[in-house]
Amino acid sequence: MFENLMSQMQEQAEEIKKKLEETIVEAEVENGLIKLKANGNKRILSIELSYEILNDKEAIEDLLIVGINKVLEKAEKIAETETGSMAKGMFPDLGNLFGK
Numbered sequence: 057m058f059e060n061l062m063s064q065m066q067e068q069a070e071e072i073k074k075k076l077e078e079t080i081v082e083a084e085v086e087n088g089l090i091k092l093k094a095n096g097n098k099r100i101l102s103i104e105l106s107y108e109i110l111n112d113k114e115a116i117e118d119l120l121i122v123g124i125n126k127v128l129e130k131a132e133k134i135a136e137t138e139t140g141s142m143a144k145g146m147f148p149d150l151g152n153l154f155g156k
Contacts, residue, residue, distance in 0.1 A: 072138045073097065078133055083127035085119045092127040098132040100124065 076096030083092050091104040103123075109115055 068142045072142055076135055076138060081127055081130040081134060083123055083130060085123040085126065090116070090119045090123045092123045092129045094131045096138065098128050098131045098135070099124050100127070108114075 079096035080096055081096070083094075084090070085092075086109075089106045089109045091102075093101040095101060101122070107118065109119070144146065
């Protein structure tokens with residue numbers, strides 16, 4: 057029984073990983089001066105810079121940090137939601153374990 061449960065958990069984890077790979081999140085910084093895309097596995101897929109900012113190295117560096125953190129935070133929230141859904145699906149009565 058335990059082996060079956062572990063196998064099932066591993067399969068669901070792989071499904072979630074695949075789903076997160078296909079889930080795209082986007083973030084913009086400073087009204088679109090920098091646009092970023094990442095997937096739910098927290099991999100940066102693209103970064104677009106507006107021509108307006110290309111001559112300001114310091115601004116690019118600062119805004120990239122803000123934008124990357126922003127898009128990765130969105131990806132993390134998606135991953136947490138998917139992982140939580142998996143756990144809920146596998147252990148729907150876990151809340152009742154402690155008298156709830």
